[in-house]
Amino acid sequence: MSAPNLWRRLVAEFLGSAFLAAIVIGSGIAAQRLSPGDTGLELLENAAATAVGLFAIILMFGPVSGAHFNPVVSFADATLGGISWRDAAAYLPAQVAGCISGAVVANLMFGLDAVSISVKQRASGPHALSEVIATAGLLLVIFALARTGRAASAPAAVGAYIGAAYWFTSSTSFANPAITVGRMFSNTFAGIAPSSVPVFILAQVGGGIAGVFIIRFLYPALTPAQAAQIVVPHETDNGSGPEHDQHVSSDGR
Template identity: 65%
Template sequence: MTSSRRIETIRSLTGEFAGSAGLAAVVIGSGIAAQTLSPGDVGLQLFENAFATALGLGVLIAVFAPVSGAHFNPVVTLVDALLHGRPGQSVATYLPVQILGCITGAVVANLMFGLPAVSWATTDRASWPTLFAEVVATAGLLTVIFGLVRTGRSHLAAPAVGAYIGAAYFFNSSTSFANPAITVGRAFSDTFAGIAPTSVLPFIGAQLVGAGLAWAFVRAVFPRPVATIPTA
């Protein structure tokens, strides 16, 4: 690997780590704030959490897309590899960075609100309806992303993905995690956005099923890629 290529790889991995950490901090931090600001009103808490996440995710994508592609999500990276030939080495480096970033963001969110750095979540979220909902949420998210990318409209990804996730908090019974890395990160905070460690693997399994469905659907409906998400 040349020196310039190595520098570009470091930059992209740093961007992916920072964006993933920022995403987890937004999701978990806004959940903690919602619990504090609106005690006893779960509906308002969910709205506050969803609103902050939609805005924060859109900003993070806009900022880091030129650096790393702004995946922040292992299933985005995996489906990008399947659709557009992302190198295996890039996938192997992106996935752990995304997970580590989300764990770091969870710790940061906990500390910002004066909580222990790590407090294992106790909210059991795994049920057949919520797992089915995660399949739907993940398939929908990936269709939004790659439908835009493969029709030359990737510049719309930031607002579109933010809007989709904000809406999916409400139309989806799982509140639309749709991301294995953030699922792991949310297990590190026993707060509004937390997920019990025992629910993590079932959620990730459902997300992978949704990713497979999205891959097949995107190939069928958007067969000719116009542009691809940047590779590391």
């Protein structure tokens, strides 16, 4: 892959991850202020904004990088024959830095300190199980659609899945190590205490591994070209424009 094309993709992953964190955290702060003391309504507002925002940013950045915004998605894509391992490794710091930057921006947009470390403890057995299931389910949504010729539906499906997973998981479905790290930097409705982060990330990695095994079991007879058709067209290796094969999107939060 040429260096200019890789840099464009990394910038897209950084910006998309920053928007993702700003959407998740910013809408959480807004919900907390608009509906004080009503946790259910706050969660509904936060989930709705995240679902539609995720749909939009996948469409925004997918043609450049594939709109992963999530290291688990990137490494699953590499495992299943999509992007290279080198590119997946390069995506990771861009995604983490983007989510941290988005958290800082969200804090500033609501007049808070740029960095406020969260004290919200989330680590527990049920939360860890929820993250395993949420992350595995996210991969299944993405790759099942791609591998059955329905990739065009994936941006909406990913947004819908994450919106639903806010409610059917006790952890509210982070399903993304990068956003988990970013949410440490905002002591607000969407935050997570640093001491809870390792449990969440280990569970997300476990969910990613489980998801890859399930995908391989359910869709075993695919060619490498079919395996690479994930969500939205993105730039070719020489940086000349969108290619016909499609690579992975998204996120999770």
